[in-house]
Amino acid sequence: MKKNILMILMLIGFKNALACSFLSPSSINIGVSIDNQNYFSYNAKAVNENVPYAEVKDCLTTANKKKFLMITFGPEVVDTLDSYRGTNYNKEFAESSSCVFKNNPIAQIISYQNRKENFENKWKFINKCIEVNIKELGDHPLAYPKDQEGCVVTPTSSMSAKFTGGYCFFRPTTDSQYNIVLSVSKECLTLYGYKESEIYLQDLNAELSAYTSLTYKDELEDLSTIGTVPVRISVNPDKSVLKPSDDFGILRPTFPANYQVNDLHIGKILFADLSSNEIIIKIPFIVDNATCIKNNVNGVRSSACDYSTPFTGAISLKDSSGKEILTWQDGGVASANWQGILSGEGFRINKELIPTNKKYTLEIEFSDPQFAFNTFKNRISKKIGQLNAHLPLFSREGTIAEITDLRILEQIDKMVEIDPIGALNFQNPILNLANSRRRLNGYLSSSMFPPAYEKTCNSTGTCVDAAKTFAKFTATFKLESDYSISDLQINRKSDLLNSYTKIVEQQPEFICE
Numbered sequence: 001m002k003k004n005i006l007m008i009l010m011l012i013g014f015k016n017a018l019a020c021s022f023l024s025p026s027s028i029n030i031g032v033s034i035d036n037q038n039y040f041s042y043n044a045k046a047v048n049e050n051v052p053y054a055e056v057k058d059c060l061t062t063a064n065k066k067k068f069l070m071i072t073f074g075p076e077v078v079d080t081l082d083s084y085r086g087t088n089y090n091k092e093f094a095e096s097s098s099c100v101f102k103n104n105p106i107a108q109i110i111s112y113q114n115r116k117e118n119f120e121n122k123w124k125f126i127n128k129c130i131e132v133n134i135k136e137l138g139d140h141p142l143a144y145p146k147d148q149e150g151c152v153v154t155p156t157s158s159m160s161a162k163f164t165g166g167y168c169f170f171r172p173t174t175d176s177q178y179n180i181v182l183s184v185s186k187e188c189l190t191l192y193g194y195k196e197s198e199i200y201l202q203d204l205n206a207e208l209s210a211y212t213s214l215t216y217k218d219e220l221e222d223l224s225t226i227g228t229v230p231v232r233i234s235v236n237p238d239k240s241v242l243k244p245s246d247d248f249g250i251l252r253p254t255f256p257a258n259y260q261v262n263d264l265h266i267g268k269i270l271f272a273d274l275s276s277n278e279i280i281i282k283i284p285f286i287v288d289n290a291t292c293i294k295n296n297v298n299g300v301r302s303s304a305c306d307y308s309t310p311f312t313g314a315i316s317l318k319d320s321s322g323k324e325i326l327t328w329q330d331g332g333v334a335s336a337n338w339q340g341i342l343s344g345e346g347f348r349i350n351k352e353l354i355p356t357n358k359k360y361t362l363e364i365e366f367s368d369p370q371f372a373f374n375t376f377k378n379r380i381s382k383k384i385g386q387l388n389a390h391l392p393l394f395s396r397e398g399t400i401a402e403i404t405d406l407r408i409l410e411q412i413d414k415m416v417e418i419d420p421i422g423a424l425n426f427q428n429p430i431l432n433l434a435n436s437r438r439r440l441n442g443y444l445s446s447s448m449f450p451p452a453y454e455k456t457c458n459s460t461g462t463c464v465d466a467a468k469t470f471a472k473f474t475a476t477f478k479l480e481s482d483y484s485i486s487d488l489q490i491n492r493k494s495d496l497l498n499s500y501t502k503i504v505e506q507q508p509e510f511i512c513e
Contacts, residue, residue: 024227067212150166255451311334
């Protein structure tokens, strides 16, 4: 089976009018406790020992057309710009070639080999630790091709099986109804299992998806999406390897107690013309969550970079006299072992408040990561409440349902092509940003992330109290009549990172040809 077909970007396009139907929760969060040697699911408010399941049913037409059901589970792939992301099911790493990050200010840029190793470790974790369990609820035994490649199927009864390998095909009958649930293998509930497998204790973003196809080998024909659900699996840090956040004496997900800041910069400042009376201000952040030194205790390895990390700044725009025009919180979440550009949400404002051909100052302050991210979360929640009634409501579980994308689409005619996606690369920018939105929703909907950090630390081990400001940026510039900016000067002041003042002639940016 050719890799350019099997490396599938999420949300290929829904051609499923005649396919099976897919039912699932909006997201699945799984925590792994080595102390308790068990795993559990959690949502916004509670922990549950039962992991939510997905369901595939109404497969009459699919069965009559003799199509296969393809169930996939693979790690998330995030390009340099966080809104460009997909899911890899083939285990082969490839470099993105259609886009380039110009004027990258990060001090220690991770190499191709480092990114490849991080990617391979995700697959090692999935293959060793995660089992996809599928149960046939219809009247016929669970049917699947015995000679399919890439899928190791272990029958547990005539009606059920578990598989590993990233993707697996099943043959539905006219009354087929499948229950699909993820589980964690026994080997990955103990420190010894991680030592023997040489797997990091980590925080993994992945996706469980379902497709239909006319074949299960060679070129996949008529591949159609049925449905998909984002999954987050995080192993609670073990205190012998990496200090965990407080679990309050109860079973719950924990994360590193210290907040890691290896590098942090301001990305391309953009004022975009939206309409005759409105513009949007975009202040992306360039972050490094990939260059931590791994702790190694008796062969068990982990670091703060193996966990997702929020970056949220308090932004203030002032005129030349120092009068404050507006303030807002913006940012996002850097995935584990990733460095790149967090796009942010931006801020819409009436043009009358920001006349052109004048000088302005932006101040961006980073402090208390938990409080800052929760403030950002509240801002997004209020923004949703102000929109029209067609937007999704809060679910009964108290989580935030999928949010219609609020960001402005830039370069809508040019989309990144991530090489691992191959022939099925993403072509629809609205769905691509929606995919990014779905992942952000998962972070926003959990009251258990981020934790109450104790300290904020840099890559050399210097730390400050987590409540204190650890970085402040000041950017001065002139806003031209076409809303471009000139005479840009940026100052970074920080007790953890090198302070600097520089005149910026070429801003950092992510460009796709």
